[in-house]
């Protein structure tokens with residue numbers, strides 16, 4: 001496929017030739033025959049397809065390093081099919097699953113069982129390994145793990161909270177084997193017991209309960225251990241400027257979620273328990289300070305902590321509702337709507353969602369629109385924003401905390417050269433026969449969407465690693 005005259009994140013207008021699974025060439029005026037140094041070859045027909053992308057934005061597919069696919073254990077919340085359809089429809093081409101499934105991903109056998117389920121993914125994926133007192137580091141760490149984590153440092157509400165000694169042992173073990181560690185940093189000892197007495201209808205009680213101090217101290221504690229061990233720690237979903245600064249001062253990397261970037265305690269009246277997540281929403285001032293650090297490049301990554309629950313589960317008081325919100329499908333659309341208004345640059349969006357996660361987690365094939373990289377691409381019309389509606393999204397959750405916000409959604413999404421999502425309601429789409437429907441048909445909403453086959457691969461699998469040598 002030849003994508004003609006696309007605008008890249010840095011503003012350059014280029015033709016992009018895709019051949020097989022890769023970007024073959026990026027240039028000013030490439031020939032439609034794919035006549036680069038490789039000449040014509042067996043996928044000639046594929047190479048000859050041409051898309052006019054004039055006025056369109058071509059980005060590397062996003063790498064969401066923090067999603068909860070919910071399988072095994074909670075297929076009524078989400079499955080690998082629905083998670084990856086949601087990712088594809090949002091321009092996300094790689095997702096990284098977290099280990100707090102049922103059973104949790106804490107040993108070799110459970111890793112293998114999850115890896116089998118993940119083969120149903122439309123997009124590429126990584127699988128993280130978890131740490132509990134029962135974990136089996138020997139066999140777990142010899143599997144093709146994406147990273148260790150998110151390790152819940154002293155989180156009393158989850159079943160995967162661990163103490164400081166086990167945390168240190170786990171980070172040491174991972175570091176010795178060259179595996180990155182991601183940390184959910186909230187110190188439960190610093191939660192507010194006074195706030196815990198608030199009425200269950202007072203949704204703000206959750207934000208008052210899980211204090212800023214609890215996050216900042218846990219990040220500081222984790223960074224101290226990490227620095228002593230020479231570890232690469234990645235702080236998951238930092239929600240406070242103080243926490244971000246601590247992590248960066250210690251030389252660690254961090255991520256921020258879209259909900260901490262765009263929502264605050266001021267939205268809780270409207271959100272109800274759909275605004276309960278960990279860490280919780282913060283004050284509007286805090287949100288603005290986090291946004292500044294995202295816009296100026298202090299924050300490395302935006303990852304969604306996509307954590308779907310059903311509406312029924314959320315329909316209870318704040319002390320009993322489950323924590324978490326869906327988000328993988330609205331990650332790029334929300335950021336691109338900001339970029340469209342000049343609040344973030346397109347380059348920053350590319351770095352936060354693709355280039356930086358690829359660099360931090362060692363995915364040399366991904367994260368940029370350059371010759372030789374995987375053809376993981378998403379095409380957007382930056383002039384067309386639409387209202388975000390939960391019922392139109394593809395997560396099983398069927399709701400979104402960003403209801404009514406503006407989003408710039410992709411026209412199509414490609415994983416390693418194959419179109420796995422396309423929206424045909426746009427007249428500019430004139431590629432023929434790129435998808436035969438396949439799995440994961442969208443329920444309700446836009447009937448002009450099509451999904452491709454489940455072609456996702458583990459980005460750490462040995463075949464990928466060997467293929468990366470050439």
Ligand SMILES: [Zn+2]
Pocket residue numbers: 150184236237278305
């Ligand atoms: Zn977490």
